[in-house]
Amino acid sequence: SIEAGHLPPAYIDYLLEKIAPSRPRNKVKRIYISRREIRCILNEEELLNFLVTYGFEKYCLEDLSMERQIELFYDAEFVVAPHGAGLANLIFSYQVKVLELFPTVNALPYYYFICKSRGHIYEYWTGNNQNKDDNFEINLTEVSQRFYSLIAR
Numbered sequence: 001s002i003e004a005g006h007l008p009p010a011y012i013d014y015l016l017e018k019i020a021p022s023r024p025r026n027k028v029k030r031i032y033i034s035r036r037e038i039r040c041i042l043n044e045e046e047l048l049n050f051l052v053t054y055g056f057e058k059y060c061l062e063d064l065s066m067e068r069q070i071e072l073f074y075d076a077e078f079v080v081a082p083h084g085a086g087l088a089n090l091i092f093s094y095q096v097k098v099l100e101l102f103p104t105v106n107a108l109p110y111y112y113f114i115c116k117s118r119g120h121i122y123e124y125w126t127g128n129n130q131n132k133d134d135n136f137e138i139n140l141t142e143v144s145q146r147f148y149s150l151i152a153r
């Protein structure tokens with residue numbers, strides 16, 4: 001039976017068989033996804049200074065080929081990112097920790113469902129903006145609390 005919001009395991013298996021790298025995972029990548037046009041984090045440097053101390057590297061997915069994006073997420077162990085389409089690449093990860101950042105008060109469940117279907121440990125933070133496409137500032141104290149809760153799990 002198909003569960004609402006979940007990708008059927010047979011579909012995921014088929015997709016991974018066709019597209020994912022045919023090598024063992026090397027789960028060592030701690031990824032921070034940066035955005036350039038919409039949903040940019042205005043105090044990104046402050047967030048990066050925090051994340052770098054935990055081994056994170058910054059990536060702009062629009063600079064990477066699809067193959068490179070797949071490889072990056074395939075080898076991920078932790079992903080921090082503003083909400084956006086690049087998180088669809090989480091389908092290529094397996095049991096990673098994910099912190100999704102939203103500009104608005106409301107979280108959207110799209111990538112949560114991918115995370116649930118792939119066994120990821122998911123957490124999110126929400127901001128105060130009205131428009132989901134607005135650039136936004138994060139509250140580093142609140143985001144770091146969500147981050148530490150993921151580290152502990």
